[in-house]
Amino acid sequence: MKNAFLSRNHQYILLLVLFYFSSLAAQNYQKTAVGVKTKLQSMDVEVQFYSPSIVRVLKSPEGVAFKKESLSVNKKPQETKFTIQQKGDIVSMKTDKIEVELNLLTGKVSYLDLNGKSLFTEKDYGTQFTPIMDVKKNSFTVRQAFKLDQVEAIYGLGQLQNGKLQQRNQQVVLKNGNMNVSFPYFLSSKGYGVFWDNYAATTFTDNIQETSMESLGDCSDYYFMYGGSANGVVTQMRDLTGQAPMFPLWSYGYWQSKERYKNQQELMDVVAKYRELKVPLDGIIQDWQYWGKDSLWNQMGWDSATFPNPKGMADFVHKNNAHLMVVAWPGFGPETKQFNEFKDKKMLIDFDTWPPKSGAKPYDPYNPAARDIYWNYLNKGVFSIGVDAWWLDSSEPDHINVKDADFNQPTYLGSYRSVLNAFPLTHVSGVYDHQRATTSDKRVFILTRSAFVGQQRYGANTWSGDIQSTWESLGKQIPAALNFSLSGVPYWNADIGGFFAGRWKKDGGENNPEFRELYVRWLQFGTFTPMMRSHGTDIPREIYNFGKKGVWSYDAIEKNINLRYSLLPYLYSTAWEVTSQSASIMYALPLIFENDPKVRDINDEFMFGRSFLVAPIVKPMYTGKKEDKVFEDFSKTGSREVYLPEGANWFDFWTGEKLNGGQSVTKETPINIIPLYVKQGTILPWGPKVQYAEEKKWDTLEIRIYPGADGKFTLYEDENDNYNYEKGAFSTIKLEWNEQTKTVTIGKRKGSFNGMIKNRTFNIVLVDKEKGIGVSSTSNFNKTITYNGKAKSVKL
Known part of the structure; x- marks a missing residue:
């Protein structure tokens, strides 16, 4: 009995000692100017606020010295007001945006909104360091494990060619290569994002047990960003890693390329031919081996x-109002x-x-x-x-x-x-x-084939690599582009027609109807990407290789190139939103329609800016093979199903028909039509018919109003190709539509620049089934407004 009593007494004393030391440990943290730091689980741990919405968590083996200067992050920690409260082993830090909890025993860091609702959490004991040698340097395999809600969707990881919009339930090695652009970053449908700041190949794992990142490195180093919405996360990502500068206006025009122009005369002849045909062109590209x-x-x-006279070649391109890109x-x-x-x-x-x-x-x-x-x-x-x-x-x-x-x-x-x-x-x-x-x-x-987090600040537009010329590959480009944009980098494009097209040469190459149908559909998709660029090997891609006027393939290509140029005022103004407001050009539907659960995994539709719903055709409808012979058959019109997101009503761009959101519709798709819908409340500036982007000033613009909801749009203009806009040399004009009063207001012009249009005409069109539909400008205007920079309102 005595021994049993002593045993129980010793246990009691031991528990008191453990409680005493655990209490000491629980108090062993230090407040810093930007957060807290402590030692636990044989680790040095620091939580740093970069802003009220951005948190950096840095963990390393205790006492291991290292130097870490981020290549991706250019933001410095800003002075952030936060409060600290400790309850037992939990240290809670709260800003006016989020609450962060650090468990001083397990090392777990958790994130909550201001209502105490869990957003995201590490796993208990979720940080692991396994010693390895990196050549002659002592290093680690670093693994950080998190716990996600089973129902939340995540997006991002850069640009993967896996055909997925959502990126859950997979393991993938994030390593850059031709066709894959790998970002150790994801965005959640709960309104937060996570960037694992590591430059080695990273294994991303998501399964029912956990979500983790694992890489070679000296430390576990990641950033948590709370945006409150998916778009808000992209904004935080740009705040953390840098804003995208403006590209020149001409870069948004049409680009012609192939692998490769073998001499300077061949390149110049292409430019001359486009001018002769009066098909718009702004860029020509010289590929390798010059x-x-x-x-x-x-x-x-x-x-x-x-290339005996390369300067003469460049001068010729410029004389013909085009621009030269060289590899x-x-x-x-x-x-x-x-x-x-x-x-x-x-x-x-x-x-x-x-x-x-x-x-x-x-x-x-x-x-x-x-x-x-x-x-x-x-x-x-x-x-x-x-x-x-x-x-x-x-x-x-x-x-x-x-x-x-x-x-x-x-x-x-x-x-x-x-x-x-x-x-x-x-x-x-x-x-x-x-x-x-x-x-x-x-x-x-x-134009670059690869990227990493932060590349948007360096004037780069990434293309999706040397992809195959197949319908399957075309379909995969849509979610690849959207996840790339979701990852914070807004500028993306693909080789129109696919790069490797040798499979089509057997049956006629550029004369093969199957290839022509694929190329037309790919070009229609490319019309609604940040850069419209035709390129590939095996089969030439210039428009005149697809027939002449009156041939279905030629006409469809020409129609969409002209459509691109009509959209330049809209696109250039959207680009200014990218630069000034961290906006995007291509939006996955969940970014804009977060309250519609049906759009969470739609991987074949997207928004072009905030107004256009684009639904590319990714399957053949008019060509094929029978008994090993290629055929084309336009006797029946094909169609595809399009989901119109809930939260807005929509106009069919081609017909003016108004449709309710929250439903699927069947759209007939002749070879020259891509399903295209415009959100009610849209104000669309429609540009003049031109042969190159700067041929005509925007002194007369058609302004299309899509009624049904209030709307606004800011028309942006500058000097088109220099950095004076960074010094304030630009102007904006705010256009507004009041649905209740049926009033259009052209706001007071703000700002100025050299060459700015002082007086202009706005032709207002209220879109319906008779006016403002399709690619043709109309002379049947509702109102014409002469404008000298002062605010004007007109009632329709």
């Missing part, structure tokens, strides 16, 4: 046999000056890159001195002839004959393995920063 043989790959100079690569052939200079300065990453068997190696873009050298050559050999834009191909980069030792290669920031996903970010930033330092008269416009 430098000559592969051993001189990317020498940033011109082969004298095929540059991150790898260099062994006979180039760049290769040898980078090699001598230990600025090459020693693995094989494109082209195969050439001996080409990539430079080290993580090194600022290497970026200086890269630009010096690019500026002297290419930019100096009058090039307007860059195609930074293979920017992930291509990795050929892959060996594990390749990832051990040193870079300026550590092993290539530890930073590989950030290659495109540093590469693109070097070109952007140097061109901006060279001139402010020409906006940077970069």
Whole structure:
């Protein structure tokens, strides 16, 4: 009995001691200027407020020193008011937007709204560090586990070619490569986003037990962003990683390209042919091998046999009111000056890159001195002839004959393995920063094959890689684009027609009706992406290869190119919203119609700006094969089902028919029609018919009003191609529609710039089944308003 008593007494004393020390541990945290920090579970833990809505959580093994300067995040922690309250083992920090709880025993961090409702949480003991060697450096496999609600949807992860809009219930290695742009980031339908700030390949896992990120690294480092809505999260992501600058107006026009124009005369002939046909064109692209043989790959100079007068070529393009984009690569052939200079300065990453068997190696873009050298050559050999834009191909980069030792290669920031996903970010930033330092008269416009978080601030438009020319691939581009935009980067495009089209050559190539139908439908989709660019190999893509006027394929292509140009005032004004308000150009439906559960996983429709619902055709309707023979049959009109989201009523763009939201409709789809609906309350500025973006000033604009709800739109204008807008050289005109009084108000013009239109005409059209429908401008206006910058209102 005595021994039993002593045993119980010892247990009691032990419990008191444990309680005492756990209480001490529970009080062992330190308030900092931006949050709190503590030591627990053999970890150093810090919670930092970057704003009332953005929280950084940084965890590392206790006492392990490391230096972390984010490549993606350019925001600094701002002074944030927050209160701290401790209850037992829980330290609660509250701003005027969110509440963050830190469990001082388990290390779990949880996030709640101001009503105490759970938003997101780590798992207890959810941070793990497994020691490994990263070449000669002691490092870790870092794993952070979270717990999501089973019913919430998540989006993002960059651009994956998996055909999914929602990204739940999968495991995927997030590693940049041709066709996949990998972001360790997701956005939740609950109105928050999470960015795992790590540049190594990351394994993302989501299953019924947990959601986790796992990477090579020195620390667990992630940002929680609360937006209150999906759009709000995108806004927070831009606040954290940078805003997108304005592209020049001409960049939103039509671009023609192929793999490749073999000499300067061929390129000039394409521009001349478009002008002869009076088909609009704003950009022509010169792809690879203008430098000559592969051993001189990317020498940033011109082969004298095929491009004897590159400046004369650029001058010809400009004389014909078009713009020239030229390709540059991150790898260099062994006979180039760049290769040898980078090699001598230990600025090459020693693995094989494109082209195969050439001996080409990539430079080290993580090194600022290497970026200086890269630009010096690019500026002297290419930019100096009058090039307007860059195609930074293979920017992930291509990795050929892959060996594990390749990832051990040193870079300026550590092993290539530890930073590989950030290659495109540093590469693109070097070109952007140097061109901006060279001139402010020409906006940077970069087309690039890869990206990483934060790339939107470097004037880059990412395309989806060397995709196959198939209907399946076309269908996958829609959710790929939407998740890329959801990830905070608004500028995206794809090769219209798909890159590899050799499968269609057997039955006639450009004369193959099957390919023509696919190309037309792809071009219709491309009309409603941030960059409208035709490109591919195997089969030429210029419009005159698809027949002539009167041929269905030619006519459909021409119709949609003209539609794109009519939409330029709308698109350019939307681009200003991207720059000034963190808006998007392509919206997944859940971003705008969050209260409609039916849109959560619709992966074949999207919003173009906030007004247009676009439903691309992703299956053949008029061509095919019978008994191994290709046919085309237009005797019956095809159709597709379109869901019109609840929360708005809609106008059929082509007919003016008004339809209720919250229902599926069947739309007839002749070969020259893409299902297109306009939200009630839309005010649409309709541009003039032009051959290039700046051919005509917008001194006379048709303003289409889609009645049924109040509406507003801000028309934005500036000097089109310089950075004076950053100094305030732009103007805005607010247009408003009052549904109850049927009144249009043209607000007072704000701002000014050189060349601004002082007096103009607005032709107002109230859209119905007779007016303001389809691609044709109308002379049957409801009202005509002369405008000199002062506010005016008219009743319809």
